[in-house]
Amino acid sequence: MQILWFKCNEIIPGVLIALIAIILALSGFLVSREIQPLNDTDYLCNMASNSETKLEEFKQEDHTAFVLGYTGEVGKELLKELKRTRPFKKIVLIGRRIIDLDPDFGPEFEQKKVDFDNITDYKEVFDGIDTGFCCLGTTRGKSGSEGFVKVDHDYILNSAEVAKEKGCKHFTLVSSQGADKNANLLYTRIKGQVEEELKVMHFDRLSVFRPGVLMCDREESRPGEAFFRTVLKPFSYFFPTAITTPTDVVAKAMVRVAVSKTENTTELFENKAIHALAGNVKCKVKKKSTNTDADQDL
Ligand SMILES: NC(=O)c1ccc[n+]([C@@H]2O[C@H](COP(=O)([O-])OP(=O)(O)OC[C@H]3O[C@@H](n4cnc5c(N)ncnc54)[C@H](OP(=O)(O)O)[C@@H]3O)[C@@H](O)[C@H]2O)c1
Incomplete structure (x- = not known):
């Protein structure tokens, strides 16, 4: 004793x-x-500012969109944001299964079931759609290495190729923090490779989002990820833009970017930039009338 x-x-x-x-x-x-200071602060803050005006202008142009991975955690938040803001006259939800969709969404939201292994047989679902959002993804834990590469690489690139052929001008991808085509880790390497391969497809505009650890109440049971999120939760309260991103923040940023105009053909938004786009970072925006800088909460 x-x-x-x-x-x-x-x-x-x-x-x-x-x-x-x-x-x-x-x-x-x-x-x-x-x-860490934000790069391209003016660019991000201008995109996040006056979002209501931009949204109204965008609506007048009668755009259409598709969403891949709309049943996932980011995808579900994106749908909510698209329902709240209604920037598109038609939104085609493309997935491997049909889900019960709240009638509030309205007739402009249309579900299409496809087989991603044979996506070229479903070209018509992408017909004439100018804007694409991709939130597809799986994990090695769930699908194994091969399954992960199939979904996170092949399905995304094959769908993007068909979409481009059918008229998609602006493709938006949810990638990941740390994406790097030369990384040793399979996850970040595949994310980086997909980004690179999308760049050479030459969409009129490609927007890549690299969120940190996604904070959400995940429907699917992923014990490892859930433990990690629980540990990070108190830290994310004090350091909200460091390495975590709530899924609704990603969704808000994606829609704000989609309705904003830019000369850039490729845009890359790291975690902190995503928070800035969603209005969670204090921005200095140049006031045109007085030519002075002013802090503005966006
Ligand atoms: N987890 C994180 O912390 C984290 C951090 C940064 C970036 N990301 C990335 O962000 C993206 C979105 O993440 P998320 O958490 O929203 O993903 P998620 O909840 O796992 O949803 C993934 C989506 O992909 C679809 N999908 C998965 N496997 C499929 C298959 N074999 N065939 C067809 N569709 C399939 C799912 O459809 P079903 O509903 O039919 O399964 C769902 O719509 C992913 O690319 C992910 O890698 C995640």
């Missing part, structure tokens, strides 16, 4: 010190990410 007490006396302070060291290291990392 005495030996046990002696051991506890030794172990508990050691464990506590290790825990405090981990928390401090993580906090230091998150602080450095949180205070």
